[in-house]
Amino acid sequence: MSAPEMIDAKAQRSLTSRQMAMYRFTRNPAALIGALIVVSVVIAAIFAPWLAPSPESAGSFVDFRNRHMAPSWDNVMGTDNVGRDIFSRVLFGYRVSLGLVVGVLGVAVPLGVVLGLVAGYFGGWTETIVMRFTDIMLALPPLAMALAITAVLSPNLVNAMIAITLLWWTWHTRLIYRIVKAQMNEDYVEAAKLAGASHFHIMFRELLPNCISAIAVKISLDAGFVILFGASLSFLGLGIQPPTPDLGTMVATGAEYMPEMWWQAVMPGLAILYAILGFNLLGDGLRDMLDVEL
Template sequence: MSAPDMELSAGRGMTSRQMAWYRFSKNPAAMIGAFIVLSVVVGAIFAPWLAPSPESAGNLVNFRDRHGAPTWEHLMGTDNVGRDIFSRVLYGYRVSLGLVVGVLGIAVPFGVVLGLTAGYFGGWTETIIMRFTDVMLAIPPLAMALAITAVLSPNLINAMIAITMLWWTWHTRLIYRIVKGQMNEDYVEAARVAGASHFHIMFRELLPNCISAISVKISLDAGFVILFGAALSFLGLGVQPPTPDLGTMVSTGSEYLPEYWWEALMPGLAILYAILGFNLLGDGLRDMMDVET
């Protein structure tokens, strides 16, 4: 029996949600991505209890253990002042996930509202919003972020502001494209005939049909936000020491390459691990919900 036939056979008697979960659970890459994301979230939340050396997240200085190679006691080794790198990675995930929540928590609603407004009303409203979006999309995101954080004092809040300044644009374009394709559907016409308000049609009729695409986009964006935040910190324009941050750890560790390779490699692998997880999860959600982003 072919794979589509097996899926059709298994889908008999299932609800749409059960069928979606069945497709997701049968995707090995998606399950691996979900496991990676879950491990990152759990590690960040429970860092004080999971970290073998919680004090390494602060101003700890232990020159007797500085530049220690990976061992069972220090799984990722120690840095230039003797702090446990694995512990700092767990706390660094807290910073990265906080950046993801802050950036996407602002950029997604803002971009979605603009995309809904442009796609629904059309005319001059569409022209103004979409041309402004095109202008913002033409600016290289990293260059914009570097300019903003260079003017403002380097810290987590300003890094969040810098990334958010351009991140809404992709969500605006995505929602605009979906709404324009839905405007002639029967359910929209039925709502208009029934006398529904613009607000009702936009947020009660059109928006629910965008949720799948928004969910997939958020999953994929999370990895890129982590990468952007790490890039800013690597250049010294993000989170400042002694706060554990993966990008800052890579930057500091690179000064001691190649002799003490673990000081840069281990935080770098931690960044790769998180980004891989979010990308695999996003691809799995896209296949599960059968959407294009």
């Protein structure tokens, strides 16, 4: 073992479990990069009206004299087919994408967690009904199901949230169900039952805390997938509608002018890639940080 590795080993032995987790996270370059990317995306979304060089480009603003302008110092990502600044629209597009993430996961995660807890804890017919329905929903092609829902409803941000939420809770139900089933025979659960604790107490005060780390990792990874899923719906014309700046819609519109005016599709596409990469790296870092086996 080299000298730096010996120092790291001694440092780790002197840390508490929480400090150890933070130590592992800060020693993971990919996790730190992911965290910085996510923070930058969040800042861009929150402060878009002040960071955007052309805030009016987020609306129905047109400037035909400057349409199809290539990337330059004045327009770092160029302009689109009606002269709007693409960089400004990307910043506002992050606001829409993160709003979609918060709306979808804010409903899907609690719903999936509660159903997983109930199915794993009670078992029997409750488990059979909940998990078989979950399996049916998991068997449906996600994108096809979302397309069908948004085709029936009018395409907008709220309906896109509904379409994705109706599919996303299943993954959290399956995850929590497996964790709860593995924990049901642990001593702390048996002790709580012998002490006369209520079902609610055992599920939400004993079992749920042991699921938090897995939920945190899943949320971080899901955020990137929700952004991609929402962009896919918008690319197909069934998500957020113009003139609202949405990354998927911007890619679809810019694709009409490929390859001569490549920046109109490539720049929003890179913005999607940037956000997804950040959430995936952060999720991997959280998984390593919260892995008790490490």
